[in-house]
Amino acid sequence: MTPHPLRFAFGHISRRIWAGGFNYQRNLFAALAHFLPGEFVPVVFAGKSADASELAELAAVSDVEVVRSEAFDGQPGLAAALGFGLDRGAAAAFHSARVDVVVEAARFFGWRLPIPTVAWIPDLQHRSLPQVFPTTARWRREIGFRVQIASGRTIMLSSESALRDFRAYYPRARNRISVVRFATRPPDAFLKTDPLEVIATYHLPPNYFYLPNQFYRHKNHQLVIDALGILKGRGVDVLVCASGSTEDRREPGYYDLINSEIKKRGLETHFRHLGVIPLPHVYALLRASTALINPSRFEGWSTTVEEAKSFGVPMILSDIDVHREQSSGAARYFGIDDPVLLADHLMEVSKMNNAAPVRSIVPYQDDSVRAFAASFSDALRRTLAG
Numbered sequence: 001m002t003p004h005p006l007r008f009a010f011g012h013i014s015r016r017i018w019a020g021g022f023n024y025q026r027n028l029f030a031a032l033a034h035f036l037p038g039e040f041v042p043v044v045f046a047g048k049s050a051d052a053s054e055l056a057e058l059a060a061v062s063d064v065e066v067v068r069s070e071a072f073d074g075q076p077g078l079a080a081a082l083g084f085g086l087d088r089g090a091a092a093a094f095h096s097a098r099v100d101v102v103v104e105a106a107r108f109f110g111w112r113l114p115i116p117t118v119a120w121i122p123d124l125q126h127r128s129l130p131q132v133f134p135t136t137a138r139w140r141r142e143i144g145f146r147v148q149i150a151s152g153r154t155i156m157l158s159s160e161s162a163l164r165d166f167r168a169y170y171p172r173a174r175n176r177i178s179v180v181r182f183a184t185r186p187p188d189a190f191l192k193t194d195p196l197e198v199i200a201t202y203h204l205p206p207n208y209f210y211l212p213n214q215f216y217r218h219k220n221h222q223l224v225i226d227a228l229g230i231l232k233g234r235g236v237d238v239l240v241c242a243s244g245s246t247e248d249r250r251e252p253g254y255y256d257l258i259n260s261e262i263k264k265r266g267l268e269t270h271f272r273h274l275g276v277i278p279l280p281h282v283y284a285l286l287r288a289s290t291a292l293i294n295p296s297r298f299e300g301w302s303t304t305v306e307e308a309k310s311f312g313v314p315m316i317l318s319d320i321d322v323h324r325e326q327s328s329g330a331a332r333y334f335g336i337d338d339p340v341l342l343a344d345h346l347m348e349v350s351k352m353n354n355a356a357p358v359r360s361i362v363p364y365q366d367d368s369v370r371a372f373a374a375s376f377s378d379a380l381r382r383t384l385a386g
Contacts, residue, residue, distance in 0.1 A: 005038060005039055005040055005041045005063070006039060006040050006041070006100050006101065006380060006381075006384070007040075007041045007043055007097070007098055007099050007100045007101075008040065008041075008042060008043065008099065008100060008101045008102070008103055008380055009043050009045055009094050009097070009099045009101070009102040009103060009115075010025060010042055010043070010044055010045070010103045010105065011044075011045050011046075011072060011103075011104075011105050011106075011107055012025075012044050012045065012046035012047075012050050012054070012055065012058075012066075012072070013025055013105060013106075014050065014051060014054065015051070015054055016051070016245065016247065017247075018214075019214060019244065019245060019303075020214075020302075020303040020304075021105070021122070022054065023184070023279075023303050024122075024182055024303065025042075025044070025058060026057065026058060026061065027182070027183075027184045027185070027369075027372075028042075028182075028372070028373075028376060029042045029058065029061040029063075029064050030061050030062075030185070030187065031183070031185070031369045031370075031372050031373040031376075032063075032373050032376070032377070033061060033062035033063050033064075034369070034373075035369065035370045035373040035374070036373055036374075036377055037062075038063075039377070040063065040377070040380075041063050041064075041065060042061075042063065042064045042065070043064075043065045043066075043067060043097050043099055044058050044059075044064060044065070044066045044067070045067050045069060045071075045072050045090070045093060045094075045097075046066060046067070046068050046069075046072055047068065047069070047070065047071075047072040047073030047074070048068055048069070048070055048073055049073055050068065050072075055068075065097070067093060067096075067097050069089070069090075069093045070089070071087070071089030071090045071092070071093050072090070072093070075107055076089060077089045077090055077109070077110075078107070078108065080110070081108050081109055081110035082108070082110075082143075082147065084110070084112075085110045085111045085112035086109070086110035086112040086113060087108075087109045087110050087113070090109050091109065091110070091113055091114070091115075094113075094115055099115060100115070100116075100384065101115060101116045101117065101118065101380050101383055101384055102115050102116070102117040102118070103117075103118050103120055103156070103380075104117055104118065104119045104120065104148065104153065105120045106144070107144075108144050108147055108148055108151075110151075111147070111150070111151035111152075116154075116383045116384050116386075117151075117153050117154070117383070118153065118154045118155075118156050118178075118379055118380060118383050119145075119148040119149075119153035119154070119155055119156065120156045121145060121148075121155060121156070121157055121162070121166070122157075122158050122162075122300035122301070123158065123162055123165075123298065123299065123300030123301075124145075124162065124165045124166060124169060125218065125298045125300070126138045126141045126142060127142075127165065127169050128165065128298055129218055129297060129298050132216070132217050132218045132250065132251075133250060134250055137250060145170075146170075149170060149173050149175055152175060153175060154175065154176045154177070154178060154379060154382065154383040155173075155175045155176070155177045155178070156177075156178050156179075156180050156376075156379050157177060157178070157179050157180070157300075158179070158180065158181065158182060158300045158301035159179065159181060159300065159301045159322050159325055159326070160179060160325055161320075161321040161322040161325055162179075162300055162301075162322070163177065163179055164321075176382060176383070178375065178378065178379035178382065179375070180372065180375045180376050180379055181301060181326075181371070181372060181375065182301050182303070182306055182372060183306060183310075183365070183368035183369045183371065183372040184303070184306050184307055184310055184369065185310060185361065185365050185366065185369045186283050186307070186310065186361070189280075190279055190280045190283050191280075191283060191287075191360075191361075192280075193280040193281065193283070193284045194284070195284040195285065195287050195288035195358045196288070196358070197284075198281050198284040198285060198288075199284075199285070199288060201281075202241070202272075202274055202285075204239070204241055204272070204285075205239060207239070207290050207350060208239045208240070208241045208289060208290060209238065209239070209240045209241065209289060209290055209291055209292075209293050209316070209346060209349075209350075210240075210241050210242075210243075210285050210286055210289035210291075210292055210293065211224060211240055211241070211242040211243075211292075211293045211294070211295075212242070212243045212244055212282055212285075212286070212292075212304050213242070213244050213294065213296065213304060214244040214245045214246075214247075214248070215244060215245065215246045215247075215248060215254055215255040215258065216248050216250075216251075216254070217248070217250075217251055217254050218296060218297045218298050219295070219296050219297075220295040220296055220297050220318065220336060221242070221258050221295070222258065222261070223295045223318075223336065223337070223338075223339050223342060224240055224271070224293065224295055224342070225258065225261055225262060225265065225267065225271060226339035227339040227340075227342040227343040227346060228240060228265075228267050228270045228271055228343075228346075229265050229267065229339075230339055230340060230343040231270070231343050231346060231347060232265070232266070232267065232270060234343075234347070236346075236347050236350075237270075238270060238346050238347065238350050239269070239270055239271075239272065240270065240271050240272070240293065240346075241272050241274065241285065241289075242271065242272065242273045242274065243273070243274045243275065243276070243277050243281075243282060243285070244276065245276050246273075246275075259273075282307075283307070283311075286307060286308060286311060286313055287311050287313070287358050287359045287360075288357075288358050288359075289313060290314070290349060290350060291313065291314040291315060291316050291332075291349050292304060292305070292308040292313050292314070292315045292316070293315075293316050293317075293342075293346075294315070294316075294317050294318060294323070295317075295318050295334075295336070295342065296318055296320070296323075296336075297318065297320070297336045298320065299320065299322050299323065299326075300322070301322060301326060302322070302323065302326060305317065305323065305326050305327060306326070309326075309327070309362075309365075309368075310361055310362060310365045310368075311359040311360070311361060311362065312359055312362045313359060314331075314332075314349065315327055315330070315331035315332070316331065316332045316333075316334070316342070316345045316346070316349065317331045317332070317333055317334075318333070318334060318335070318336045319333035319334060319335055319336070320336065332345045332349070
């Protein structure tokens with residue numbers, strides 16, 4: 001126990017922009033409150049225009065404080081942070097809130113920031129999949145990471161896979177590095193929703209596969225459409241139920257392309273997109289699904305996989321390093337360009353049972369969440385110790 005709770009700053013991540021990042025925040029704060037009570041005060045900094053309901057959800061977690069400031073509307077201090085070494089508006093907000101350590105998430109506050117700082121780099125997707133980024137966005141990420149590295153930040157990564165990428169892409173970096181693997185335990189209040197009622201609400205059959213990924217190109221929904229087309233040709237009736245945002249600022253028309261492909265192939269009864277749905281509904285559909293599908297070409301540490309693990313849901317995953325690491329081999333895998341093997345997996349799993357059981361939290365999930373809280377705590381304390 002510290003003499004006083006350690007106050008750390010974390011910039012608000014909008015669920016609309018990045019659902020996985022928002023869930024990461026909420027689960028992190030809940031894990032710290034549950035397993036390290038009284039040791040931390042997360043201070044969430046948000047702009048004046050930030051979604052009030054999202055901030056209320058975060059503030060409902062024990063010990064969380066929310067600070068609204070114009071300094072966090074967009075990135076008004078970025079030019080000064082890069083040119084003069086300090087985002088003065090953000091620094092003043094941190095000082096007023098008595099912050100002990102800052103977690104930088106997709107924003108640089110300057111090498112002259114007089115507060116110990118951890119740079120959270122969830123993944124290095126822009127290096128592994130440069131083609132999915134507009135040139136400006138790719139270089140913005142790269143410059144941001146490089147100035148964080150050059151500023152001597154502690155680097156927080158989400159997986160051993162990300163650590164290997166980091167060492168390959170930045171071999172000269174000598175920063176302190178912490179690997180903090182995300183884990184989740186959904187709040188009990190979110191599990192009171194009856195999965196059978198949710199299934200009825202969306203008019204789903206008892207046997208369905210669940211794909212709760214935002215519609216970004218690298219999430220690889222196209223491969224699922226291809227696999228469903230193969231199954232339709234075989235006369236196999238399989239339904240994939242998807243949920244998640246259709247917004248991608250990098251490629252605004254991507255969802256429309258996928259939707260037109262579904263219609264062109266006559267797969268409307270095989271692929272259903274429910275849109276952005278309440279989180280309790282996400283958990284309900286996950287708990288009763290035949291299996292989770294994640295066909296992504298790249299992940300830092302998949303929130304959807306972690307949530308499936310928390311309920312013991314069977315998983316059918318793209319065969320990328322981080323999925324192997326995250327699932328410890330306990331899944332079915334397919335190549336990121338192999339719709340035939342994905343179709344085979346869907347066909348085989350769908351034949352195994354007519355309806356999945358409604359699952360509860362696995363008994364050992366608390367161990368994973370405790371380790372998540374402990375490794376995050378260690379990263380912050382090592383940064384403070386210098």
